Amino acid sequence: MRGHINEINSQRMEKMFGLFQHKIRKWAFKDINISYISLIIAVLALGSLLLALYLPLPQSQMPTATEVYDQSHKLVTTFFLENRSPVTLDEVPPFLINAILAVEDHRFYQHHGINLGRIFKALVYDILHHSWEQGASTITQQLAKNAYLNQERNFFRKLQELFYTIKLELHFSKAQILELYLNQIYFGHGAYGLKIAAQTYFDKDLNQLNQSEMALLAGLPKGPAYYSPYNHPRASRQRITEVLQRMQACHYISARDFQAYCSQSLHTSGLRARIPPAPYFLDLLQDEVSRIFPKKPGFIYKAGLIIESTLDMTLQK
Numbered sequence: 001m002r003g004h005i006n007e008i009n010s011q012r013m014e015k016m017f018g019l020f021q022h023k024i025r026k027w028a029f030k031d032i033n034i035s036y037i038s039l040i041i042a043v044l045a046l047g048s049l050l051l052a053l054y055l056p057l058p059q060s061q062m063p064t065a066t067e068v069y070d071q072s073h074k075l076v077t078t079f080f081l082e083n084r085s086p087v088t089l090d091e092v093p094p095f096l097i098n099a100i101l102a103v104e105d106h107r108f109y110q111h112h113g114i115n116l117g118r119i120f121k122a123l124v125y126d127i128l129h130h131s132w133e134q135g136a137s138t139i140t141q142q143l144a145k146n147a148y149l150n151q152e153r154n155f156f157r158k159l160q161e162l163f164y165t166i167k168l169e170l171h172f173s174k175a176q177i178l179e180l181y182l183n184q185i186y187f188g189h190g191a192y193g194l195k196i197a198a199q200t201y202f203d204k205d206l207n208q209l210n211q212s213e214m215a216l217l218a219g220l221p222k223g224p225a226y227y228s229p230y231n232h233p234r235a236s237r238q239r240i241t242e243v244l245q246r247m248q249a250c251h252y253i254s255a256r257d258f259q260a261y262c263s264q265s266l267h268t269s270g271l272r273a274r275i276p277p278a279p280y281f282l283d284l285l286q287d288e289v290s291r292i293f294p295k296k297p298g299f300i301y302k303a304g305l306i307i308e309s310t311l312d313m314t315l316q317k
Helices: 002-054 094-104 116-128 139-148 155-171 174-184 194-202 211-222 233-249 255-262 279-292
Strands: 066-069 075-079 186-188 306-308
Touching (some): 094 139, 094 211, 094 233, 139 174, 174 194, 186 211
Parallel strands (some): 066 306
Antiparallel strands (some): 066 075
């Protein structure tokens, strides 16, 4: 009997010792992983900095819509690959800027384009899960991805992203980076940049938006399809609340402001089919632009031209 008990105790000791060894190996593996990740971050940062110091910044690909006006200076139509009409930072209401900073990058003016803490957490996840799915994007990183990179996800692309991010921070002021970002990002339903987004959802200029409408625009880039007020009105209203909560947490608005802005109405303009008037005239206009710029195919769709035409819209009715 005693021998049997001793055998059981021996088995228990071996099992406990085995578990102890497993935990030690697990902790050691974690330490190795953390050291490995720290080394990766150091290599990425140093390599990107050296590249940023010596290599030029490539030309950004940001096609801008061409606007066609009639003889009374009324907008007739637009030609575009991406429906975008750039605005300057001075044209964007401060409330809208603060809303975007609150939800996208509240430390934008404090960091130098890279949030090392967030990058470290993302790399830990990516390496442990053998993927490159986690983001750690500041506004500058998002601009770098949208302006210079495709949607591939791998180690080399992350290195490129860091390079372009550092280069942007070295080459542009914070105000310039923010302006480029606000004109670059996608808001859903074919709208690129804040100006076209305000027209697409509310048929308003930026300075005509109320706080609730501005909060929605600030929240759309995170998930344009999911937060669209046309497709998911309940989710879009929840997103407005989330943005306003972030603004309150960042001390951009008070608790009283939060309650007031949450109760504001949201009047969307409705999606309208783009059927331009005078199609024959516009076809001739496209041919003329192609004749003037023979070596630039599709120039009218991406050049951001302002065309004052002789078209009389009163004759088209």
